[in-house]
Amino acid sequence: MFSNELARTVVGIIGNVIALILFLSPVPTFYRIWKKRSVEQYSPIPYLATFINCGLWVLYGLPLVHPHSTLVVTINGTGFVIEILYLSLFLIFSDSKKRLRLVVIVVAECIFVAALALLVLTLVHTTKLRSAIIGSICMVGNIMMYASPLAVMKLVIRTRSVEYMPFFLFLFSFLNGVSWTAYALIRFDPFIVAPNGMGTVLGLAQLILYATFYKSTKRIMAERKAQSEVDLAEKVGADVNKNGHVSHINGVV
Numbered sequence: 001m002f003s004n005e006l007a008r009t010v011v012g013i014i015g016n017v018i019a020l021i022l023f024l025s026p027v028p029t030f031y032r033i034w035k036k037r038s039v040e041q042y043s044p045i046p047y048l049a050t051f052i053n054c055g056l057w058v059l060y061g062l063p064l065v066h067p068h069s070t071l072v073v074t075i076n077g078t079g080f081v082i083e084i085l086y087l088s089l090f091l092i093f094s095d096s097k098k099r100l101r102l103v104v105i106v107v108a109e110c111i112f113v114a115a116l117a118l119l120v121l122t123l124v125h126t127t128k129l130r131s132a133i134i135g136s137i138c139m140v141g142n143i144m145m146y147a148s149p150l151a152v153m154k155l156v157i158r159t160r161s162v163e164y165m166p167f168f169l170f171l172f173s174f175l176n177g178v179s180w181t182a183y184a185l186i187r188f189d190p191f192i193v194a195p196n197g198m199g200t201v202l203g204l205a206q207l208i209l210y211a212t213f214y215k216s217t218k219r220i221m222a223e224r225k226a227q228s229e230v231d232l233a234e235k236v237g238a239d240v241n242k243n244g245h246v247s248h249i250n251g252v253v
Contacts, residue, residue, distance in 0.1 A: 033090075056137060160216045161220050176196075
């Protein structure tokens with residue numbers, strides 16, 4: 001018989017798969033960063049938000065806090081490790097000022113999660129109350145993760161270009177919100193359903209924005225490429241004229 005618990009497990013596994021794809025979706029972005037040896041205009045904010053969000057949800061899913069939440073722990077533990085790799089690349093390829101700011105934020109996030117775990121596990125003695133405290137904070141962290149691309153969205157609206165707006169990150173952010181909202185509704189968990197429901201709405205808004213400026217981005221990139229080719233041709237022409245002039249002078253001498 002297909003019980004609610006089995007349905008929740010199945011949806012949770014699907015949510016794990018989608019969340020893993022979400023965590024891996026920025027790989028093309030970081031390949032570009034690695035290839036160019038520069039973070040360009042990419043923002044570390046989504047990865048900083050996801051880093052602390054995963055840490056908080058690992059804490060929430062621990063048996064001492066919220067029993068029977070293995071799927072929450074596994075996927076967020078995996079995401080935590082992946083975000084460490086992304087932030088490491090940001091550290092390597094950022095300038096010194098951005099690097100220092102990034103280190104300060106990462107250290108602050110780690111101290112916050114560690115302090116929260118220590119205080120809750122030592123001072124609070126029931127899993128129900130622990131779940132309520134950490135779950136409430138997790139809601140804020142999850143909303144931050146979903147809302148973090150708003151900074152990128154501001155850049156998109158200003159430049160009318162989605163060049164620095166990773167499509168797959170936003171697509172799977174939307175799908176992740178949908179799957180975990182469904183997971184939390186089967187056996188109602190307000191701490192999961194509220195932020196993921198909001199994440200679904202924000203993800204949809206981001207996809208609409210991407211679709212709105214996709215064509216203008218193609219045009220801007222084509223114009224930039226054409227201008228680069230013109231500049232290159234002018235430079236080559238100038239070099240040829242210069243060399244020809246020098247050769248002429250040498251011939252006279």
